[in-house]
Amino acid sequence: MMEEFFVRALIAGLGVALVAGPLGCFVVWRRMAYFGATLAHSALLGVALGFLLGINLTLGIAVSSIAIALLIAGLQRQRMISADTLLGIMAHGGLAIGLVALAFMSGVRVDLMAYLFGDVLAVTWRDILWIYVGGAAVMLTLAVIWRPMLAITLNEDLARAEGVRVEPHQIAFMLILAIVIALAMKVVGVLLIVSLLIIPAAAARPFSRTPEHMALLSAGAGAVSVVAGLFASLYWNTPAGPSVVVAACLLFALAFGAGARLDRRAA
Amino acid sequence: MPSDMQVAAPEAPCPDADRLIAVQDLSVSFGAASVLSHVDLSVCEGEIVTLIGPNGAGKSTLVKAVAGLLAPTSGTVWRRPGLRLGYVPQRLSIDRVVPLTVRRFLTSAGSGLGKAAKTALAEVDATHLIEQSVHDLSGGEFQRVTLARALLRKPHLLLLDEPLQGVDLGGQLALYDLIGRLRRRHRMGVLLVSHDLHVVMGSTDRVLCINNHVCCSGAPESVQQHPEYVALFGPEAARRLAIYAHAHDHAHDLAGNVIDTPKDHHQNGHGHGS
Numbered sequence: 001m002m003e004e005f006f007v008r009a010l011i012a013g014l015g016v017a018l019v020a021g022p023l024g025c026f027v028v029w030r031r032m033a034y035f036g037a038t039l040a041h042s043a044l045l046g047v048a049l050g051f052l053l054g055i056n057l058t059l060g061i062a063v064s065s066i067a068i069a070l071l072i073a074g075l076q077r078q079r080m081i082s083a084d085t086l087l088g089i090m091a092h093g094g095l096a097i098g099l100v101a102l103a104f105m106s107g108v109r110v111d112l113m114a115y116l117f118g119d120v121l122a123v124t125w126r127d128i129l130w131i132y133v134g135g136a137a138v139m140l141t142l143a144v145i146w147r148p149m150l151a152i153t154l155n156e157d158l159a160r161a162e163g164v165r166v167e168p169h170q171i172a173f174m175l176i177l178a179i180v181i182a183l184a185m186k187v188v189g190v191l192l193i194v195s196l197l198i199i200p201a202a203a204a205r206p207f208s209r210t211p212e213h214m215a216l217l218s219a220g221a222g223a224v225s226v227v228a229g230l231f232a233s234l235y236w237n238t239p240a241g242p243s244v245v246v247a248a249c250l251l252f253a254l255a256f257g258a259g260a261r262l263d264r265r266a267a
Numbered sequence: 268m269p270s271d272m273q274v275a276a277p278e279a280p281c282p283d284a285d286r287l288i289a290v291q292d293l294s295v296s297f298g299a300a301s302v303l304s305h306v307d308l309s310v311c312e313g314e315i316v317t318l319i320g321p322n323g324a325g326k327s328t329l330v331k332a333v334a335g336l337l338a339p340t341s342g343t344v345w346r347r348p349g350l351r352l353g354y355v356p357q358r359l360s361i362d363r364v365v366p367l368t369v370r371r372f373l374t375s376a377g378s379g380l381g382k383a384a385k386t387a388l389a390e391v392d393a394t395h396l397i398e399q400s401v402h403d404l405s406g407g408e409f410q411r412v413t414l415a416r417a418l419l420r421k422p423h424l425l426l427l428d429e430p431l432q433g434v435d436l437g438g439q440l441a442l443y444d445l446i447g448r449l450r451r452r453h454r455m456g457v458l459l460v461s462h463d464l465h466v467v468m469g470s471t472d473r474v475l476c477i478n479n480h481v482c483c484s485g486a487p488e489s490v491q492q493h494p495e496y497v498a499l500f501g502p503e504a505a506r507r508l509a510i511y512a513h514a515h516d517h518a519h520d521l522a523g524n525v526i527d528t529p530k531d532h533h534q535n536g537h538g539h540g541s
Contacts, residue, residue, distance in 0.1 A: 161334045161354035208366040
Protein backbone atom coordinates (compact mmCIF):
# COMPACT_ATOMS: atom_id res chain seq x y z
CA MET A 1 0.00 0.00 0.00
CA MET A 2 1.02 3.60 -0.51
CA GLU A 3 2.31 5.45 2.47
CA GLU A 4 0.20 8.37 3.63
CA PHE A 5 2.96 10.91 2.98
CA PHE A 6 3.00 9.79 -0.62
CA VAL A 7 -0.76 10.12 -0.97
CA ARG A 8 -0.52 13.64 0.45
CA ALA A 9 2.22 14.46 -2.06
CA LEU A 10 0.06 13.21 -4.93
CA ILE A 11 -2.97 15.21 -3.81
CA ALA A 12 -0.93 18.37 -3.32
CA GLY A 13 0.91 17.97 -6.61
CA LEU A 14 -2.27 17.32 -8.56
CA GLY A 15 -3.95 20.36 -7.00
CA VAL A 16 -1.10 22.60 -8.11
CA ALA A 17 -0.87 21.07 -11.59
CA LEU A 18 -4.57 21.50 -12.30
CA VAL A 19 -4.39 25.23 -11.51
CA ALA A 20 -0.98 25.85 -13.05
CA GLY A 21 -1.98 24.29 -16.38
CA PRO A 22 -4.65 26.79 -17.50
CA LEU A 23 -2.89 29.74 -15.90
CA GLY A 24 0.36 28.67 -17.55
CA CYS A 25 -1.29 28.99 -20.97
CA PHE A 26 -1.55 32.73 -20.46
CA VAL A 27 2.05 32.82 -19.23
CA VAL A 28 3.05 31.17 -22.51
CA TRP A 29 0.78 33.26 -24.75
CA ARG A 30 1.80 36.52 -23.13
CA ARG A 31 5.50 35.61 -22.98
CA MET A 32 5.60 36.07 -19.24
CA ALA A 33 7.87 33.14 -18.34
CA TYR A 34 10.59 35.42 -17.04
CA PHE A 35 8.05 37.47 -15.15
CA GLY A 36 6.84 34.29 -13.45
CA ALA A 37 10.41 33.27 -12.66
CA THR A 38 11.01 36.67 -11.10
CA LEU A 39 8.02 36.33 -8.83
CA ALA A 40 9.12 32.82 -7.93
CA HIS A 41 12.72 33.72 -7.14
CA SER A 42 11.76 36.67 -5.05
CA ALA A 43 9.35 34.39 -3.16
CA LEU A 44 12.28 33.66 -0.88
CA LEU A 45 11.80 37.20 0.39
CA GLY A 46 8.33 36.09 1.38
CA VAL A 47 9.74 33.13 3.30
CA ALA A 48 11.99 35.49 5.25
CA LEU A 49 9.03 37.81 5.77
CA GLY A 50 6.96 34.91 7.04
CA PHE A 51 9.58 33.95 9.60
CA LEU A 52 10.13 37.56 10.61
CA LEU A 53 6.46 38.23 11.29
CA GLY A 54 5.71 34.76 12.51
CA ILE A 55 2.93 34.30 9.97
CA ASN A 56 2.09 31.41 7.69
CA LEU A 57 4.80 31.11 5.04
CA THR A 58 2.34 30.64 2.16
CA LEU A 59 0.70 33.89 3.18
CA GLY A 60 4.10 35.58 3.48
CA ILE A 61 5.04 34.46 -0.02
CA ALA A 62 1.70 35.52 -1.51
CA VAL A 63 2.02 38.97 0.06
CA SER A 64 5.60 39.52 -1.08
CA SER A 65 4.92 38.16 -4.58
CA ILE A 66 1.95 40.49 -5.00
CA ALA A 67 4.07 43.41 -3.81
CA ILE A 68 6.83 42.51 -6.26
CA ALA A 69 4.32 42.10 -9.10
CA LEU A 70 2.87 45.55 -8.46
CA LEU A 71 6.37 47.03 -8.14
CA ILE A 72 7.36 45.57 -11.51
CA ALA A 73 4.16 46.84 -13.11
CA GLY A 74 4.96 50.31 -11.80
CA LEU A 75 8.63 50.26 -12.78
CA GLN A 76 7.90 49.08 -16.31
CA ARG A 77 6.50 52.49 -17.16
CA GLN A 78 9.96 54.00 -17.20
CA ARG A 79 11.97 53.58 -20.37
CA MET A 80 15.58 53.79 -19.17
CA ILE A 81 15.90 50.11 -18.35
CA SER A 82 14.36 47.34 -20.41
CA ALA A 83 11.76 45.02 -18.98
CA ASP A 84 13.96 41.92 -18.98
CA THR A 85 16.83 43.70 -17.24
CA LEU A 86 14.39 44.94 -14.65
CA LEU A 87 13.03 41.44 -14.15
CA GLY A 88 16.56 40.07 -13.79
CA ILE A 89 17.37 42.61 -11.12
CA MET A 90 14.20 41.79 -9.21
CA ALA A 91 14.61 38.03 -9.57
CA HIS A 92 18.17 37.81 -8.36
CA GLY A 93 17.89 40.71 -5.96
CA GLY A 94 14.86 39.10 -4.36
CA LEU A 95 16.52 35.70 -4.11
CA ALA A 96 19.74 37.14 -2.67
CA ILE A 97 18.02 39.43 -0.18
CA GLY A 98 15.85 36.51 0.92
CA LEU A 99 18.91 34.32 1.49
CA VAL A 100 20.76 37.03 3.40
CA ALA A 101 17.72 37.86 5.51
CA LEU A 102 17.28 34.22 6.43
CA ALA A 103 20.92 33.98 7.47
CA PHE A 104 20.43 36.93 9.80
CA MET A 105 17.64 35.23 11.67
CA SER A 106 19.36 33.44 14.46
CA GLY A 107 17.27 30.81 16.06
CA VAL A 108 15.56 29.90 12.81
CA ARG A 109 16.79 26.63 11.35
CA VAL A 110 15.78 26.73 7.74
CA ASP A 111 15.98 23.87 5.31
CA LEU A 112 16.99 25.96 2.32
CA MET A 113 16.89 23.08 -0.11
CA ALA A 114 13.20 22.61 0.67
CA TYR A 115 12.47 26.18 -0.39
CA LEU A 116 14.68 26.14 -3.43
CA PHE A 117 13.61 22.78 -4.81
CA GLY A 118 10.44 21.93 -2.92
CA ASP A 119 9.67 19.25 -0.41
CA VAL A 120 6.41 17.77 -1.55
CA LEU A 121 6.89 14.60 0.45
CA ALA A 122 6.64 16.70 3.59
CA VAL A 123 3.36 18.48 2.83
CA THR A 124 0.79 18.41 5.59
CA TRP A 125 -2.99 18.21 5.30
CA ARG A 126 -2.97 21.85 6.27
CA ASP A 127 -0.76 22.66 3.26
CA ILE A 128 -3.18 20.72 1.09
CA LEU A 129 -6.08 22.74 2.42
CA TRP A 130 -4.21 25.91 1.46
CA ILE A 131 -3.52 24.58 -2.01
CA TYR A 132 -7.13 23.62 -2.69
CA VAL A 133 -8.79 26.68 -1.17
CA GLY A 134 -6.29 29.02 -2.82
CA GLY A 135 -6.47 27.02 -6.04
CA ALA A 136 -10.25 27.24 -6.14
CA ALA A 137 -10.09 31.02 -5.66
CA VAL A 138 -7.56 31.29 -8.48
CA MET A 139 -9.64 29.16 -10.85
CA LEU A 140 -12.74 31.17 -10.10
CA THR A 141 -10.93 34.44 -10.80
CA LEU A 142 -9.39 33.01 -13.95
CA ALA A 143 -12.80 31.91 -15.21
CA VAL A 144 -14.13 35.44 -14.71
CA ILE A 145 -11.24 37.20 -16.46
CA TRP A 146 -10.64 34.51 -19.09
CA ARG A 147 -12.53 36.04 -22.04
CA PRO A 148 -11.32 39.62 -21.57
CA MET A 149 -7.76 38.42 -20.92
CA LEU A 150 -7.89 36.42 -24.13
CA ALA A 151 -9.07 39.49 -26.05
CA ILE A 152 -6.25 41.56 -24.50
CA THR A 153 -3.73 38.87 -25.38
CA LEU A 154 -4.85 38.74 -29.02
CA ASN A 155 -4.69 42.49 -29.51
CA GLU A 156 -4.67 45.09 -26.80
CA ASP A 157 -5.92 47.98 -28.94
CA LEU A 158 -8.76 45.91 -30.29
CA ALA A 159 -9.80 44.78 -26.81
CA ARG A 160 -9.67 48.36 -25.58
CA ALA A 161 -11.77 49.57 -28.50
CA GLU A 162 -14.29 46.86 -27.65
CA GLY A 163 -14.60 48.22 -24.14
CA VAL A 164 -12.32 45.89 -22.16
CA ARG A 165 -10.69 47.62 -19.22
CA VAL A 166 -7.16 46.42 -19.81
CA GLU A 167 -5.19 47.43 -16.70
CA PRO A 168 -7.50 46.00 -14.02
CA HIS A 169 -7.52 42.66 -15.82
CA GLN A 170 -3.77 42.60 -16.16
CA ILE A 171 -3.36 43.34 -12.46
CA ALA A 172 -5.87 40.65 -11.52
CA PHE A 173 -3.90 38.20 -13.64
CA MET A 174 -0.63 39.11 -11.95
CA LEU A 175 -2.24 38.66 -8.55
CA ILE A 176 -3.48 35.15 -9.24
CA LEU A 177 -0.10 34.29 -10.74
CA ALA A 178 1.53 35.41 -7.49
CA ILE A 179 -0.89 33.26 -5.50
CA VAL A 180 -0.22 30.17 -7.60
CA ILE A 181 3.50 30.65 -7.11
CA ALA A 182 2.98 30.77 -3.36
CA LEU A 183 0.91 27.59 -3.53
CA ALA A 184 3.31 25.73 -5.77
CA MET A 185 6.42 26.51 -3.78
CA LYS A 186 6.01 23.60 -1.39
CA VAL A 187 5.75 21.20 -4.32
CA VAL A 188 8.62 22.20 -6.60
CA GLY A 189 10.41 25.08 -4.85
CA VAL A 190 11.18 28.60 -6.04
CA LEU A 191 13.70 27.59 -8.68
CA LEU A 192 11.39 25.19 -10.50
CA ILE A 193 7.90 26.70 -10.12
CA VAL A 194 7.77 28.28 -13.55
CA SER A 195 8.34 24.89 -15.14
CA LEU A 196 4.93 23.76 -13.90
CA LEU A 197 3.40 26.81 -15.56
CA ILE A 198 5.07 26.71 -18.95
CA ILE A 199 6.09 23.12 -19.73
CA PRO A 200 2.61 21.51 -19.65
CA ALA A 201 1.20 24.44 -21.62
CA ALA A 202 3.96 24.14 -24.22
CA ALA A 203 3.35 20.39 -24.45
CA ALA A 204 -0.35 21.05 -25.04
CA ARG A 205 0.11 23.59 -27.84
CA PRO A 206 0.66 21.24 -30.83
CA PHE A 207 -2.61 19.41 -30.13
CA SER A 208 -4.82 22.41 -29.41
CA ARG A 209 -7.23 24.16 -31.73
CA THR A 210 -8.69 26.67 -29.30
CA PRO A 211 -7.41 28.42 -26.17
CA GLU A 212 -9.77 26.46 -23.92
CA HIS A 213 -8.69 23.22 -25.50
CA MET A 214 -5.09 24.09 -24.70
CA ALA A 215 -5.96 24.96 -21.09
CA LEU A 216 -7.58 21.55 -20.55
CA LEU A 217 -4.76 19.62 -22.17
CA SER A 218 -2.25 21.66 -20.21
CA ALA A 219 -3.92 20.79 -16.90
CA GLY A 220 -3.91 17.15 -17.98
CA ALA A 221 -0.24 17.22 -18.97
CA GLY A 222 0.62 18.78 -15.61
CA ALA A 223 -1.31 16.09 -13.76
CA VAL A 224 0.41 13.32 -15.71
CA SER A 225 3.80 14.89 -14.97
CA VAL A 226 3.07 15.04 -11.25
CA VAL A 227 1.95 11.43 -11.02
CA ALA A 228 4.76 10.10 -13.22
CA GLY A 229 7.39 12.21 -11.48
CA LEU A 230 6.33 11.26 -7.97
CA PHE A 231 6.20 7.53 -8.72
CA ALA A 232 9.58 7.78 -10.44
CA SER A 233 11.02 9.53 -7.40
CA LEU A 234 9.65 6.79 -5.17
CA TYR A 235 11.02 4.04 -7.38
CA TRP A 236 14.47 5.48 -8.03
CA ASN A 237 14.73 7.43 -4.82
CA THR A 238 15.28 10.75 -6.62
CA PRO A 239 14.27 14.21 -5.33
CA ALA A 240 10.52 14.63 -5.86
CA GLY A 241 10.22 18.19 -7.23
CA PRO A 242 12.94 17.84 -9.87
CA SER A 243 11.55 14.42 -10.83
CA VAL A 244 8.19 16.01 -11.59
CA VAL A 245 9.90 18.61 -13.76
CA VAL A 246 11.91 15.94 -15.58
CA ALA A 247 8.67 14.05 -16.27
CA ALA A 248 7.10 17.25 -17.64
CA CYS A 249 10.13 17.81 -19.90
CA LEU A 250 9.90 14.27 -21.25
CA LEU A 251 6.21 14.76 -21.91
CA PHE A 252 6.98 17.99 -23.72
CA ALA A 253 9.64 16.32 -25.88
CA LEU A 254 7.22 13.55 -26.80
CA ALA A 255 4.39 15.99 -27.52
CA PHE A 256 6.56 18.21 -29.63
CA GLY A 257 7.94 15.34 -31.63
CA ALA A 258 4.45 14.02 -32.26
CA GLY A 259 3.20 17.53 -33.02
CA ALA A 260 5.90 18.07 -35.62
CA ARG A 261 4.90 14.80 -37.33
CA LEU A 262 1.26 15.87 -37.30
CA ASP A 263 2.26 19.15 -38.89
CA ARG A 264 4.25 17.45 -41.61
CA ARG A 265 1.40 15.14 -42.45
CA ALA A 266 -1.03 18.06 -42.63
CA ALA A 267 1.28 20.05 -44.89
CA MET B 268 -4.95 82.52 -39.66
CA PRO B 269 -7.85 83.09 -42.05
CA SER B 270 -6.29 80.74 -44.58
CA ASP B 271 -5.86 78.13 -41.86
CA MET B 272 -9.48 78.47 -41.02
CA GLN B 273 -10.36 77.88 -44.59
CA VAL B 274 -8.35 74.68 -44.73
CA ALA B 275 -9.60 73.43 -41.42
CA ALA B 276 -13.23 74.26 -41.90
CA PRO B 277 -14.98 70.96 -42.42
CA GLU B 278 -17.61 70.70 -45.03
CA ALA B 279 -21.01 70.22 -43.54
CA PRO B 280 -21.94 67.08 -45.42
CA CYS B 281 -24.94 66.25 -43.31
CA PRO B 282 -27.31 67.67 -40.74
CA ASP B 283 -26.11 67.46 -37.15
CA ALA B 284 -28.49 64.63 -36.35
CA ASP B 285 -26.78 62.35 -38.85
CA ARG B 286 -23.32 63.08 -37.58
CA LEU B 287 -21.59 60.08 -35.98
CA ILE B 288 -18.38 61.68 -34.82
CA ALA B 289 -16.95 65.15 -34.87
CA VAL B 290 -13.29 65.83 -34.25
CA GLN B 291 -12.56 69.45 -33.51
CA ASP B 292 -9.21 71.16 -33.44
CA LEU B 293 -7.54 67.90 -32.45
CA SER B 294 -3.84 67.94 -31.65
CA VAL B 295 -1.83 64.95 -30.50
CA SER B 296 1.80 65.02 -29.41
CA PHE B 297 4.01 62.22 -28.19
CA GLY B 298 6.53 63.94 -25.99
CA ALA B 299 7.91 66.82 -28.01
CA ALA B 300 6.81 65.38 -31.35
CA SER B 301 3.59 66.72 -32.76
CA VAL B 302 1.77 64.00 -34.66
CA LEU B 303 -1.46 65.82 -35.41
CA SER B 304 -2.24 69.48 -35.17
CA HIS B 305 -5.58 71.22 -35.36
CA VAL B 306 -7.43 68.51 -37.20
CA ASP B 307 -11.15 68.72 -37.88
CA LEU B 308 -13.08 65.75 -39.12
CA SER B 309 -16.60 64.49 -39.10
CA VAL B 310 -18.21 61.34 -40.39
CA CYS B 311 -21.92 61.04 -41.11
CA GLU B 312 -24.26 58.10 -41.30
CA GLY B 313 -23.73 56.11 -44.45
CA GLU B 314 -20.68 58.10 -45.44
CA ILE B 315 -17.29 56.74 -46.43
CA VAL B 316 -14.37 58.99 -45.56
CA THR B 317 -10.91 57.96 -46.71
CA LEU B 318 -7.72 59.23 -45.08
CA ILE B 319 -4.64 59.45 -47.24
CA GLY B 320 -1.23 60.85 -46.47
CA PRO B 321 2.42 59.87 -46.26
CA ASN B 322 3.78 57.52 -43.64
CA GLY B 323 4.01 59.12 -40.25
CA ALA B 324 1.37 61.65 -41.23
CA GLY B 325 -0.80 60.71 -38.26
CA LYS B 326 -3.56 58.74 -39.98
CA SER B 327 -3.49 55.85 -37.54
CA THR B 328 -3.24 58.27 -34.65
CA LEU B 329 -6.35 60.04 -35.86
CA VAL B 330 -8.25 56.76 -36.10
CA LYS B 331 -7.09 55.77 -32.62
CA ALA B 332 -8.21 59.09 -31.23
CA VAL B 333 -11.63 58.56 -32.80
CA ALA B 334 -11.73 55.05 -31.31
CA GLY B 335 -10.91 56.52 -27.90
CA LEU B 336 -7.62 54.63 -27.68
CA LEU B 337 -5.55 57.69 -27.02
CA ALA B 338 -6.26 60.98 -25.37
CA PRO B 339 -5.98 64.19 -27.38
CA THR B 340 -3.30 66.61 -26.29
CA SER B 341 -5.81 69.30 -27.09
CA GLY B 342 -9.09 69.57 -28.93
CA THR B 343 -12.12 67.34 -28.68
CA VAL B 344 -13.41 64.10 -30.09
CA TRP B 345 -17.19 64.01 -29.97
CA ARG B 346 -19.02 60.74 -30.47
CA ARG B 347 -22.76 60.55 -30.83
CA PRO B 348 -24.16 59.25 -27.53
CA GLY B 349 -24.59 55.48 -27.70
CA LEU B 350 -22.36 55.23 -30.76
CA ARG B 351 -21.04 51.72 -31.41
CA LEU B 352 -17.67 51.43 -33.11
CA GLY B 353 -16.21 48.59 -35.11
CA TYR B 354 -12.44 48.79 -35.25
CA VAL B 355 -9.91 47.01 -37.39
CA PRO B 356 -6.43 47.95 -36.21
CA GLN B 357 -3.47 48.26 -38.53
CA ARG B 358 -1.42 45.11 -39.06
CA LEU B 359 -3.49 42.95 -36.82
CA SER B 360 -1.87 39.58 -36.58
CA ILE B 361 -2.47 36.72 -34.22
CA ASP B 362 0.56 35.19 -32.61
CA ARG B 363 0.91 31.52 -33.47
CA VAL B 364 1.53 30.63 -29.84
CA VAL B 365 -2.21 31.03 -29.29
CA PRO B 366 -4.28 28.25 -30.89
CA LEU B 367 -7.35 29.91 -32.35
CA THR B 368 -10.17 29.07 -34.71
CA VAL B 369 -12.06 31.74 -36.59
CA ARG B 370 -15.11 31.05 -34.43
CA ARG B 371 -13.17 31.55 -31.21
CA PHE B 372 -11.48 34.68 -32.55
CA LEU B 373 -14.91 36.20 -33.14
CA THR B 374 -16.45 35.05 -29.86
CA SER B 375 -13.50 36.43 -27.88
CA ALA B 376 -14.86 39.88 -28.70
CA GLY B 377 -17.54 39.61 -26.02
CA SER B 378 -19.72 37.17 -24.18
CA GLY B 379 -22.69 35.47 -25.84
CA LEU B 380 -21.59 36.15 -29.39
CA GLY B 381 -21.97 32.63 -30.76
CA LYS B 382 -24.87 33.47 -33.03
CA ALA B 383 -23.63 36.91 -33.95
CA ALA B 384 -20.35 35.34 -35.06
CA LYS B 385 -22.12 33.28 -37.71
CA THR B 386 -24.17 36.22 -38.92
CA ALA B 387 -21.11 38.44 -39.13
CA LEU B 388 -19.19 35.83 -41.08
CA ALA B 389 -22.11 35.49 -43.49
CA GLU B 390 -22.01 39.26 -44.04
CA VAL B 391 -18.44 39.04 -45.26
CA ASP B 392 -19.07 35.83 -47.25
CA ALA B 393 -16.76 33.80 -45.08
CA THR B 394 -19.06 31.34 -43.32
CA HIS B 395 -17.01 28.44 -44.64
CA LEU B 396 -13.98 29.59 -42.64
CA ILE B 397 -15.62 29.28 -39.23
CA GLU B 398 -13.83 26.16 -38.04
CA GLN B 399 -10.49 27.01 -39.62
CA SER B 400 -7.44 28.04 -37.67
CA VAL B 401 -6.81 31.77 -38.03
CA HIS B 402 -3.15 30.94 -38.62
CA ASP B 403 -3.97 29.16 -41.87
CA LEU B 404 -5.94 31.96 -43.52
CA SER B 405 -4.72 33.94 -46.50
CA GLY B 406 -4.30 37.69 -46.13
CA GLY B 407 -7.65 38.39 -47.78
CA GLU B 408 -9.47 35.77 -45.73
CA PHE B 409 -8.00 37.10 -42.51
CA GLN B 410 -9.03 40.65 -43.34
CA ARG B 411 -12.57 39.45 -43.99
CA VAL B 412 -12.58 37.73 -40.62
CA THR B 413 -11.31 40.83 -38.80
CA LEU B 414 -13.98 42.81 -40.63
CA ALA B 415 -16.53 40.30 -39.38
CA ARG B 416 -15.24 40.85 -35.85
CA ALA B 417 -15.70 44.58 -36.27
CA LEU B 418 -19.28 43.95 -37.44
CA LEU B 419 -20.18 41.81 -34.40
CA ARG B 420 -21.51 44.67 -32.36
CA LYS B 421 -23.57 46.10 -35.19
CA PRO B 422 -21.48 49.26 -35.31
CA HIS B 423 -22.71 52.62 -36.48
CA LEU B 424 -19.20 53.51 -37.54
CA LEU B 425 -16.46 51.28 -38.94
CA LEU B 426 -12.87 52.35 -38.35
CA LEU B 427 -10.62 50.53 -40.78
CA ASP B 428 -6.90 51.18 -40.49
CA GLU B 429 -5.36 49.97 -43.74
CA PRO B 430 -7.80 47.11 -44.16
CA LEU B 431 -6.23 45.97 -47.41
CA GLN B 432 -2.77 45.29 -46.09
CA GLY B 433 -1.47 41.91 -47.17
CA VAL B 434 -4.35 41.36 -49.58
CA ASP B 435 -3.70 40.61 -53.24
CA LEU B 436 -5.10 42.85 -55.94
CA GLY B 437 -8.17 40.81 -56.77
CA GLY B 438 -8.94 40.48 -53.10
CA GLN B 439 -8.59 44.23 -52.63
CA LEU B 440 -11.29 44.97 -55.19
CA ALA B 441 -13.57 42.40 -53.59
CA LEU B 442 -12.98 43.87 -50.13
CA TYR B 443 -13.68 47.42 -51.26
CA ASP B 444 -16.81 46.15 -52.91
CA LEU B 445 -17.81 44.40 -49.70
CA ILE B 446 -17.21 47.50 -47.56
CA GLY B 447 -19.34 49.50 -49.96
CA ARG B 448 -22.17 46.96 -49.77
CA LEU B 449 -22.04 46.84 -45.97
CA ARG B 450 -22.22 50.60 -45.85
CA ARG B 451 -25.35 50.63 -47.99
CA ARG B 452 -27.00 47.73 -46.19
CA HIS B 453 -26.54 49.12 -42.68
CA ARG B 454 -26.16 52.81 -43.38
CA MET B 455 -22.87 52.62 -41.52
CA GLY B 456 -20.33 55.35 -41.56
CA VAL B 457 -16.86 54.23 -42.59
CA LEU B 458 -13.57 55.93 -41.73
CA LEU B 459 -10.88 54.23 -43.72
CA VAL B 460 -7.13 54.67 -43.87
CA SER B 461 -5.93 53.91 -47.35
CA HIS B 462 -3.02 51.51 -47.61
CA ASP B 463 -1.73 53.41 -50.54
CA LEU B 464 -1.22 57.10 -51.16
CA HIS B 465 -2.76 57.13 -54.57
CA VAL B 466 -5.59 54.74 -54.14
CA VAL B 467 -8.98 55.72 -52.94
CA MET B 468 -11.87 53.38 -52.71
CA GLY B 469 -14.39 53.96 -55.51
CA SER B 470 -17.37 54.68 -53.32
CA THR B 471 -15.52 57.14 -51.10
CA ASP B 472 -17.60 60.22 -50.45
CA ARG B 473 -14.83 62.36 -49.08
CA VAL B 474 -11.07 62.21 -48.99
CA LEU B 475 -9.01 63.80 -46.27
CA CYS B 476 -5.41 64.31 -47.15
CA ILE B 477 -3.38 64.44 -43.96
CA ASN B 478 0.17 65.32 -43.18
CA ASN B 479 0.19 66.31 -39.53
CA HIS B 480 -2.62 68.72 -40.36
CA VAL B 481 -5.43 68.39 -42.85
CA CYS B 482 -3.90 69.47 -46.15
CA CYS B 483 -7.10 69.32 -48.08
CA SER B 484 -10.35 67.52 -48.17
CA GLY B 485 -13.28 67.02 -50.46
CA ALA B 486 -14.62 64.68 -53.10
CA PRO B 487 -11.92 62.42 -54.54
CA GLU B 488 -11.86 64.27 -57.87
CA SER B 489 -11.54 67.68 -56.29
CA VAL B 490 -8.79 66.68 -53.89
CA GLN B 491 -6.34 65.73 -56.57
CA GLN B 492 -6.50 69.20 -58.02
CA HIS B 493 -6.04 70.89 -54.70
CA PRO B 494 -2.79 72.87 -54.66
CA GLU B 495 -1.86 71.48 -51.24
CA TYR B 496 -2.24 67.98 -52.50
CA VAL B 497 -0.14 68.70 -55.53
CA ALA B 498 2.46 70.43 -53.40
CA LEU B 499 2.66 67.50 -51.04
CA PHE B 500 2.69 64.63 -53.44
CA GLY B 501 3.91 66.21 -56.63
CA PRO B 502 2.03 66.68 -59.89
CA GLU B 503 2.74 63.12 -60.96
CA ALA B 504 1.02 61.68 -57.92
CA ALA B 505 -1.76 64.18 -58.20
CA ARG B 506 -2.57 63.05 -61.68
CA ARG B 507 -2.65 59.50 -60.55
CA LEU B 508 -4.84 59.81 -57.49
CA ALA B 509 -6.85 56.86 -58.50
CA ILE B 510 -10.35 55.95 -57.77
CA TYR B 511 -9.09 52.48 -57.09
CA ALA B 512 -6.16 51.91 -59.40
CA HIS B 513 -3.00 49.87 -59.34
CA ALA B 514 -0.67 52.56 -58.18
CA HIS B 515 2.07 50.28 -56.92
CA ASP B 516 3.28 49.49 -60.42
CA HIS B 517 4.47 52.99 -61.03
CA ALA B 518 5.88 53.88 -57.69
CA HIS B 519 9.37 54.30 -59.19
CA ASP B 520 8.11 57.40 -60.98
CA LEU B 521 8.28 59.11 -57.66
CA ALA B 522 11.98 58.52 -57.05
CA GLY B 523 13.37 61.51 -55.30
CA ASN B 524 10.00 62.57 -54.16
CA VAL B 525 9.74 63.10 -50.40
CA ILE B 526 6.91 60.70 -50.01
CA ASP B 527 7.11 57.25 -51.03
CA THR B 528 8.69 54.38 -52.74
CA PRO B 529 7.01 51.07 -52.09
CA LYS B 530 9.99 50.01 -49.97
CA ASP B 531 9.86 53.08 -47.76
CA HIS B 532 6.17 52.75 -47.58
CA HIS B 533 6.36 49.42 -45.88
CA GLN B 534 9.38 50.03 -43.69
CA ASN B 535 8.23 53.30 -42.30
CA GLY B 536 4.74 52.12 -41.75
CA HIS B 537 5.67 50.42 -38.49
CA GLY B 538 6.51 53.44 -36.47
CA HIS B 539 3.77 55.88 -36.96
CA GLY B 540 0.75 56.17 -34.87
CA SER B 541 1.98 53.84 -32.14
